[in-house]
Amino acid sequence: MSTLERVRQVLQRNGWAFRWSCGPVGAILLVLCAGAPWLLAQEKNPYAGDAKVAKLGEYQFRSNCAFCHGLGARGGGRGPDLTRANKRHGTSDAEIFHNIHDGIAGTAMPAATNGGIGVGMSDEEIWQVVTYIRSVEKKVSAAETGNAAHGKELFYGAAACGTCHMVNGKGGRLGPDLSSTGSARSVEYLSESLRSPSRRLALGLVEPLKDYSQEYETVTVVTTDGTKLQGVVLNEDSFTVQMLDTREQLHSFEKSKLRSYEKTRESLMPAYDVKTLPDKDLKDLIAFLLAASEKGGGQ
Numbered sequence: 190m191s192t193l194e195r196v197r198q199v200l201q202r203n204g205w206a207f208r209w210s211c212g213p214v215g216a217i218l219l220v221l222c223a224g225a226p227w228l229l230a231q232e233k234n235p236y237a238g239d240a241k242v243a244k245l246g247e248y249q250f251r252s253n254c255a256f257c258h259g260l261g262a263r264g265g266g267r268g269p270d271l272t273r274a275n276k277r278h279g280t281s282d283a284e285i286f287h288n289i290h291d292g293i294a295g296t297a298m299p300a301a302t303n304g305g306i307g308v309g310m311s312d313e314e315i316w317q318v319v320t321y322i323r324s325v326e327k328k329v330s331a332a333e334t335g336n337a338a339h340g341k342e343l344f345y346g347a348a349a350c351g352t353c354h355m356v357n358g359k360g361g362r363l364g365p366d367l368s369s370t371g372s373a374r375s376v377e378y379l380s381e382s383l384r385s386p387s388r389r390l391a392l393g394l395v396e397p398l399k400d401y402s403q404e405y406e407t408v409t410v411v412t413t414d415g416t417k418l419q420g421v422v423l424n425e426d427s428f429t430v431q432m433l434d435t436r437e438q439l440h441s442f443e444k445s446k447l448r449s450y451e452k453t454r455e456s457l458m459p460a461y462d463v464k465t466l467p468d469k470d471l472k473d474l475i476a477f478l479l480a481a482s483e484k485g486g487g488q
Contacts, residue, residue: 233282234283236316236317236320237282237320238320238323239320242317243317243320243324244321246314246317246318246319246321246322249314249321250262257297258271261325262321262322263375264373264374264375264378268297268298270372270375270378271322271326272326272327273326275372275483277369277372278296282319286316286319289315290302301315334475334476335469335471335472335476336472337473337476337477338477339470339473340474340475340476340478341477343473343477344477345360348470354366355368356477361437363420363421363437364421364457367481368482369482370478370482371478371479371480371481372483376475376479379475379478383466383471383474383475385460386458386459387458404422406421407420407452407454407456408421408422408430408450408452409450409451409452409453410440410442411447411449411450412442412446415448418434421433421457422452427444428444428445429441429443430442430450435457
């Protein structure tokens with residue numbers, strides 16, 4: 190998003206009538222003459238590199254952001270890992286500030302003002318959070334993690350991840366789409382998800398903390414004619430259930446007409462132990478996910 194467009198949005202959000210009648214440059218000059226120096230203040234972090242301010246930012250982050258982004262900003266629930274230097278919606282201090290201040294359209298990220306996040310934050314507090322995020326950033330690239338090309342071969346080959354998961358439009362639909370997971374989750378999170386895929390599902394977290402909007406709970410049904418189907422729950426109410434079976438066929442059932450119906454929080458995804466997936470191959474798989482998300486645009 191250009192600076193001019195960001196200014197226009199901020200002005201409109203604060204009740205300013207705004208038109209490009211004088212042309213973009215003339216309009217900006219009129220805005221500055223009208224007394225809006227705070228716009229310029231939002232473009233530069235006044236506390237960059239200040240360790241004491243980063244500590245204050247950590248407190249603000251824990252109070253307002255950790256519910257979605259996890260303690261330490263490493264991601265969790267709906268919020269991505271913010272310790273990554275490469276972020277989908279902007280990597281500069283000014284872009285991070287605006288993402289917190291104004292929210293991100295089309296995502297679950299609300300504006301920090303007017304109580305959108307926690308109890309709301311002032312501009313100063315937002316800059317403290319930006320400073321904290323910078324202090325915990327780690328520059329982790331696919332190349333530093335492993336061999337992305339070999340990881341891709343594993344994903345769609347021997348490890349068979351692509352049978353259930355999709356990356357950038359290629360793969361299966363039974364499990365979550367992993368196109369942006371490499372940038373949204375920490376390397377530790379990805380490693381744990383491969384080694385112990387049922388762990389987070391078994392926790393039964395409440396809606397705001399879910400990793401995905403869909404639970405991917407495992408369901409097994411037996412119909413009146415004795416047909417047994419296993420898959421994941423798509424939708425469910427007291428009387429019906431919609432599921433996707435392991436062949437990616439969609440089914441809808443009335444529960445009262447099923448011979449049996451069992452739902453568990455044990456993932457259909459196999460656990461990739463060290464024997465099945467050696468540590469080197471694990472790193473290569475993660476490198477592939479990192480590289481795929483970097484191509485798709487980051488955070």
